[in-house]
Amino acid sequence: MVEPESIRTVATVTLALDELGPQTLDRLAALVAERLIEQRAAGAAPLLSTPEAAKAAGVHPETVRRAIKAGALRTAGYVGNRPRMRRTDVDAWIAGGAVGMDALITVSTPRARSPRLRRAGPPRRLGEALSSLLPEGRAAL
Numbered sequence: 001m002v003e004p005e006s007i008r009t010v011a012t013v014t015l016a017l018d019e020l021g022p023q024t025l026d027r028l029a030a031l032v033a034e035r036l037i038e039q040r041a042a043g044a045a046p047l048l049s050t051p052e053a054a055k056a057a058g059v060h061p062e063t064v065r066r067a068i069k070a071g072a073l074r075t076a077g078y079v080g081n082r083p084r085m086r087r088t089d090v091d092a093w094i095a096g097g098a099v100g101m102d103a104l105i106t107v108s109t110p111r112a113r114s115p116r117l118r119r120a121g122p123p124r125r126l127g128e129a130l131s132s133l134l135p136e137g138r139a140a141l
Contacts, residue, residue, distance in 0.1 A: 045086065045087055047084035047085060047086060048084065048085045048086070048090060049084060050082065050085075056087070056091075056094075057090060064085075065083075068085075072093060072096070073085060073090070074086075074089045076089070
């Protein structure tokens with residue numbers, strides 16, 4: 001994944017290459033080569049996309065998205081708005097098993113309706129209409 005700062009650095013270096021001497025260019029190439037060797041030695045494995053992580057875990061991609069949102073699955077970064085995960089993080093999430101999955105299950109409870117306010121106006125039911133015609137002391141139908 002290339003970060004915005006890295007792009008600016010590459011653009012700056014590219015523009016300045018004409019001004020650099022051969023020794024500086026050789027030193028720069030050596031530094032880049034050393035850095036690539038260090039990354040490969042450290043096991044810089046490719047990052048997994050959401051569908052790839054879901055396939056590795058044997059779950060639906062939406063489950064992976066929920067795990068990320070719930071904090072059960074760590075992301076290494078984002079490409080645009082798409083998360084990328086390390087294989088080790090996905091394996092750790094899988095090893096967590098049911099504990100990690102239970103946090104993702106949300107029991108949907110029906111929302112309580114707010115009470116409707118009665119509008120002022122003519123009665124809406126026959127019983128209310130008849131009670132409005134009777135004197136106060138008499139029982140309603």
